[in-house]
Amino acid sequence: MPTDTRRRTEMEHSLTFMSDGLKLSGVLHVPEGRKPGQRLPTFIVLHGFVGTKDKSHVELVARMIEEMGYCVFRIDFRGCGQSEGARGEVRCHDQVADTRNALTFIAQREEVDPDRIALTGHSFGAAVAIFTGGVDQRVAAVVSLCGWGDGERKFRGQHPTPEAWARFTGILEAGRKHKAETGESMWVSRFDVVPIPEELRKNLSPHAQFEVPVETAISMYHFRAEDVVADIAPRPLLLFHTAGDVVTPMEQSIRLFEKAGANAELMIPTGVSHFPLSEDDAAHTRALIAAWLAKFFPTPLSATP
Numbered sequence: 001m002p003t004d005t006r007r008r009t010e011m012e013h014s015l016t017f018m019s020d021g022l023k024l025s026g027v028l029h030v031p032e033g034r035k036p037g038q039r040l041p042t043f044i045v046l047h048g049f050v051g052t053k054d055k056s057h058v059e060l061v062a063r064m065i066e067e068m069g070y071c072v073f074r075i076d077f078r079g080c081g082q083s084e085g086a087r088g089e090v091r092c093h094d095q096v097a098d099t100r101n102a103l104t105f106i107a108q109r110e111e112v113d114p115d116r117i118a119l120t121g122h123s124f125g126a127a128v129a130i131f132t133g134g135v136d137q138r139v140a141a142v143v144s145l146c147g148w149g150d151g152e153r154k155f156r157g158q159h160p161t162p163e164a165w166a167r168f169t170g171i172l173e174a175g176r177k178h179k180a181e182t183g184e185s186m187w188v189s190r191f192d193v194v195p196i197p198e199e200l201r202k203n204l205s206p207h208a209q210f211e212v213p214v215e216t217a218i219s220m221y222h223f224r225a226e227d228v229v230a231d232i233a234p235r236p237l238l239l240f241h242t243a244g245d246v247v248t249p250m251e252q253s254i255r256l257f258e259k260a261g262a263n264a265e266l267m268i269p270t271g272v273s274h275f276p277l278s279e280d281d282a283a284h285t286r287a288l289i290a291a292w293l294a295k296f297f298p299t300p301l302s303a304t305p
Contacts, residue, residue: 023083246273
């Protein structure tokens with residue numbers, strides 16, 4: 001086994017924890033520089049829409065933060081990846097519960113400083129991170145990557161023409177009718193819910209799901225992290241949203257920032273897509289986030305260049 005692979009295996013721990021009676025899967029990253037007995041600031045990393053913690057953009061996020069000197073716990077939400085639960089049955093408030101249960105679990109680990117556990121997520125995971133930070137005072141900081149705060153307005157931005165909006169709302173109505181008449185869910189393509197250009201789909205994990213029940217879209221439609229974002233203050237909040245995002249409208253992070261309280265910052269770098277660590281601008285993304293962490297949520301370990 002190559003040295004780098006062996007080191008990575010030794011510093012990553014596959015774990016499971018319980019959330020509402022379901023066994024969920026996670027991987028704990030421990031930075032190489034940790035001293036015996038040292039408790040480090042830690043990030044819980046949340047994946048995007050029906051995604052997974054593995055072979056995904058959030059795995060890139062997790063490795064980036066680990067290299068900066070933090071413990072990192074990346075998880076699969078219920079019904080996703082290696083976690084138990086009905087496949088694709090995403091309910092936003094269930095994911096908030098999963099995040100809070102992950103926090104309770106990881107706080108007990110000897111590597112983790114239980115008073116300095118932060119949340120970060122990408123896209124849908126960012127919305128869940130913001131909401132959880134707003135309702136759970138144990139969260140020490142939140143970093144949102146291309147996230148959103150108002151489900152209905154987000155969907156309007158993702159289906160911008162009258163024809164596209166009519167098609168999307170027609171899917172929701174057909175799903176409600178189908179459920180009422182048959183008692184079963186109507187399943188649709190994930191891209192009918194959240195459109196992603198063909199050229200960006202290569203950034204999705206091969207373990208992601210590509211069909212969802214209409215109830216999943218309805219749950220997202222009514223989810224509003226904007227309602228609780230102000231309650232994160234005075235704990236630090238970074239809203240990082242790429243100017244070139246063609247998946248989640250940039251205005252979502254701008255509106256969140258307008259509603260946020262003290263110690264909130266908004267970064268809008270140019271020239272990158274919805275997947276900033278998958279692009280040529282990854283180094284710029286890393287530098288911006290590292291600078292913010294050094295100011296608002298520092299680690300006793302030196303960052304690895």
